[in-house]
Amino acid sequence: MTNPISDILKAEVILTTGTNTDENHPIIANYVKEAVTRNGAKLLVIDPRRISLVDHATLWLRPRPGTDVAWINGLMHIILKEGLQAQKYIDERTEGFEALKAHLETFTPDHVSATTGIPADDLIAAARLYGKARPASILYAMGITKHTTGTDNVKSLASLAMLCGNIGVDGGGINPLRGQNNVQGACDMGGLPNVFSGYQPVADEKAIKKFADAWGGVRIPSKIGLTVTEMISGAASGQVKAIYVMGENPMLSDPDKHHVEHGLETLEFLAVQDIFLTETAKKAHVVFPAACFAEKDGTVTNTERLVQRVRKALEPPGDAKEDIWIINEISKRMGYPMPASTAEAIMREINTLTPSYAGITYERIAEKGLVWPCPDKNHPGTPVLHRGNFTRGKGQFFVIPFKPPVESADKEYPFILSTGRVLEHYHTGTMTRRGSGLNRLYPEALAEISRADAQKMGIAEGDYINIISRRGSIRVKTWLNDRSSQGMVFVPFHFHEAAVNLLTHAVVDPVSKIPEYKVSAVRIEKAS
Amino acid sequence: MSMVSLTIDGKMVSVPEGKTILEAAQQTGIDIPTLCFHKRLPPIGSCNMCIVEIKGRPGPVTSCNTPVEEGLDVATQSDALHAQRVINLKKILLHHALDCPVCDRAGECDLQNIVYKFGITDVAFEPRAQKRDDAYATSLIRYWPERCILCRRCVTACQSIKGIGAIDIIGEGDEARLVPVAADKCKSCGECLSVCPTGALTENLSRRKGRPWMGKRVKTTCGYCGCGCQLELSALENRVIGVHTETDDGVNQGSLCVKGRFGYEFIGDENRLKTPLIKENGQFREASWEEALDYTAKRLSAIKDQFGPDSIAGLTSARCTNEENFLFQKFMRAVIGTNSVDHCARL
Amino acid sequence: MTESKTITLNMGPHHPATHGVLRLIVELDGETIVKATPHIGYLHRGIEKIAESKLFQQVIPLTDRLDYSAASANNIGYCIAAEKLLGLEVPKRAQYLRVIMAEFARIMGHHLWIGTHALDIGAMTVIFYAFRDREMIMDINEEIAGYRLTPTFFRIGGVAQDTTSEFIKKVRAFVKWFPKAMEGYHTLLTKNKIWTTRTMNIGKISAEEAVNYGLTGPSLRGSGVAYDVRKAFPYSSYEDFDFQIPVGENGDVYDRYLVRMEEFKQSINIISQAIENLPEGPVQTDSPWITNPRTVDVQNDISALIRRFMMHTKGPAAPKGEVYAAVEGAKGELGFYLVGDGTEHPYRLKIRSSCFYLASALPRLLVGHMVADAIAIIGSLDVVLGEIDR
């Protein structure tokens, strides 16, 4: 997020798209609702499903899944037509505006409403709402990024925000709501094939030298590594022989489950380190028992780049050990004894090697966390990014043509399947499907179909249906409500009994390599 | 913001306009007894414990929702006020169940503290607490009507913080009790549970596993979504017996969601992995750490020598801490010698 | 000048005659002691630090473990200090019961003293008689409080529960029986030639010096200073009883022996007066914050149940203030300096231990005597290390 969560209270208009905030980020939804009820902010929700946030929305647009670039360009087209853009901000702080302006000519309201299914005057009202408001904040999540055009969607949203001068200002910003407690931290720490910690590129000689020297003169390759989807296909093709998995469950979270299963089984060696015997762990040659978040010390970074402490409250069960200890032991046995053994010592190493985390020490975040970038020991952190000027100097406008999703509804597979999360469960259900509490609220997978479609196919509430795609089929209970629009079905991916990744295809976004979970063509039949 | 000055118990106080008398008193350290007042909630004014006398006004006024005015002369303590407060408490105690030894909230119950502070020795009326078992808006929280003091904190919290309003108090006199008016809209966030002053709302999960103050309280960050809510785990004999929040702490300011407040059962689950496992002809067998670690190191080194470092890949996790992620990518890059490190940020 | 070679002898901390873990480094020139430096702290449990994290009524069992040979005498001190701080009135009957238990504690302490003191000097039989009588007092303790050595019978604001007729019968029996037992001790020791030669003119200390060294109790009265806290600063209705304060003349081991033997008699005198006119009435003060509600109330009345629950988990909050209350323990003046800061925990509790100052006088008393006399002198001071080290 470019702005802190509390900035939501300062926004005049809040645009949320691709995020069911009330269910996936309930606390951020509290802020949105407080902004609307107490501060009189206007809420503009753009989501194919009628999510509960719509109850508080001033205006709700319902685009067809996968047509995000179209309506974003449509909004920008209207804002330019009515001169609502922040021209001074554009001239001083951005570049590439003219090319964008020319490109937007074709995205007239009628043309956009044809591709997206949003009525033209709603588009105009939305554009005026967002265009006039200073500041306006954009919140988005996986609904925008889980497409083959994910990166394009994000770039278009960035252009929209810059058009109205909403970046680098209080109450504004373009704010991705990260899904997990430390997904931001994992990226910051270099858990990516193309960057070291602090996003220092792997290809940069200076960075390699710095890390190599710090780690005792080891040889670090400059070639960008494999992403998770490439690893799985690499395993299937035999290019990858061994995978070491820590706290992950690709069997359920990766697209095209058969493909994943085949890949993992052909591996020479698979080591998994987790807190439960997950589906992936069952495929492993070695399984290590690890400690969960309540049994370890360390830090995590939340979605607003705030680094906060995690403290140990319990001892791990049985012989389970903390991940740090396990990694240290393996590396010692492979002839590379690691010096740092406690979380605090590792953080000191991170301070030296990662400029944006340099000032974040355990003493400073004992009471309250710090927002990175925090370059030195007495720097207060930077809650709002891009203030004054952009980190890369000038803001870049992008000319993004509209590309339809890979699979669209056709005669044989008339429905569009979208997958996602629900309030009561988390990711692959490893944690939330244990114990009686959360299970009682949401015991099994439910496919959400609109009442109209159900009536047409003679499906009653609670019947079981088969959802079939070109890659596989699952049997799942139905939940008739008016959340899903006609011709759409939503199935959560927490349940291995109805593993929705049997249905999704493995085509990914060219840049971010994120699979298109939000749009898959399926067929629905009444199950026996 | 214009300042308003008034005297409370003879002390001159000046506070910004719009503040209530209670806030002015608290600011100068004068202690007015309260029961239904809660820092995070707008004033409710249902318990009448915070009554004060204002010179020139006929009867006592509840100070929690009366705004300050210029030149007020407020008295917070007097025999009449004390007698009235004792009567208020006794009316509440009239219906209260004799549950203290078995009540989850005992020891942290606002009603207990205020009754003890006032030294109430006997409730003159014949107590008529009826045992009733009423349904509540979610299966994760249990409602004990005979412990409820009808202070409306839960109703206000559900309306003002969560904007849902799933519960309300219906009925008059003895019949009045909390009823889920819109149970389907309830998100089981536990906001009502966290502000309830007594044991009327308790967790259905950890009933009577231990008193909260017995456990060791550790402040940590929630392990689920990206909001990074601050919460306190209370652990007793290596078991988590409860989750608590401080009202002015972290981005969540005391609120949590259903996963944060109730999703801690997996920590003590019996089929947590406890010993390293090694697969032999399709079956897992338990192994010692020594054996498992040696086996892994040997296999990884062998594959690295035979097929080169790029034949090995690593999957770290967005649910591990920064330090673990850093160490993992250091292991893959320095020890294995490959950049094939990724995690599920893409999924 | 012949070069006089002194040897250093290490006595304790595990030594039969040091009445506990006192360590004495003694420099000998032949048999006479040239220099003695006591070392203490082997039984230091940090009672004062622990008290700061306890509730007020949870500190009472801690005070039992100070001078464990006369436990009730310590409890009464702490309870009076707490009651002064909290401003509570103790009913008459409870005060009388406290006096009885405190005097019994004094007698128990003196029994232990006479038994071990005589044993150190060589009289083997005295300890059997002394412990036989001590056993009877322990039965009385058990009868009323359920515990023999550390009864913890007192509560802030009164005593734990009322007496039983059995208790009164036993006390009367002991009061009737004890004077005869006293004659036994006197015939064994007072005129015994060996006893007088081993104790007369040994460990002499003048009145001024004793006061200057902070000695109190029988050791001070042995030197002729008639200071007894029960008479100087009467507490718990001691002013209702008439009893004398025995005082010695020349402050040696023998005089301290005579003073304590007389104190036996005086304590029995107090106990008989107290048991005869034990007043009727409640045994607990009547305050909603500290008095235990009756069980029948607790089962029927929510406010009584809340009071019972809060009393044992939170307890009363003491007002801000500092209080010093001293009592006459078996070994001397035992004072409790209690500081309250408005919470339910004592902010600071300092225990003025009489034996601490008795032990500090050892270097002065031992010099010039033979090693065998050192044992007699330590016995005559009757130090208990639980109270010294706290």
Next chain:
Amino acid sequence: MQTIINAISEKHPDAITKQCDAQGICEITIAADAFLEVMKFLHENKPFPFDMLTDILSIDRMPRTPRFDVVYLLLSTKNFTRIIVRTEIGEGQEIPSVSRIWHSADWAEREVFDLMGILFSNHPGLRRILTWENFEGHPLRKDFPLEGKDFDKPFDTTTIQDYC
């Protein structure tokens, strides 16, 4: 008792900073510089000298500066009256020892030094009395944890050195 107070304030006008009645015992607070003279005066004061020093104790008033209170309880065995003398000492500040006036002060001051860390100038032998020689820290201070420092690590008794 009031005569003594007046006598003191004549000789040392600014010595007594506060006087109050603590539960029936007269208490005076003395400024640190005039401390030794006032104590000598109390010891020799003619009609009834305070010849016994009952106890010395220290209180840690943590957030307040000066941080410590040192309290002396004096008793006159001639007419059985008590007086409490208090003086406020900052961290690391020294207070003159009264062990030459009353012998009982020797050990009492050593205990205050040991458990609270208050230094007494020209004391015959100021060393720890209850804890061992190389014990770190002063247990009765408010910032000393109740369980002691790193209580959960094994304690190696061979590291203990005590005064021989």
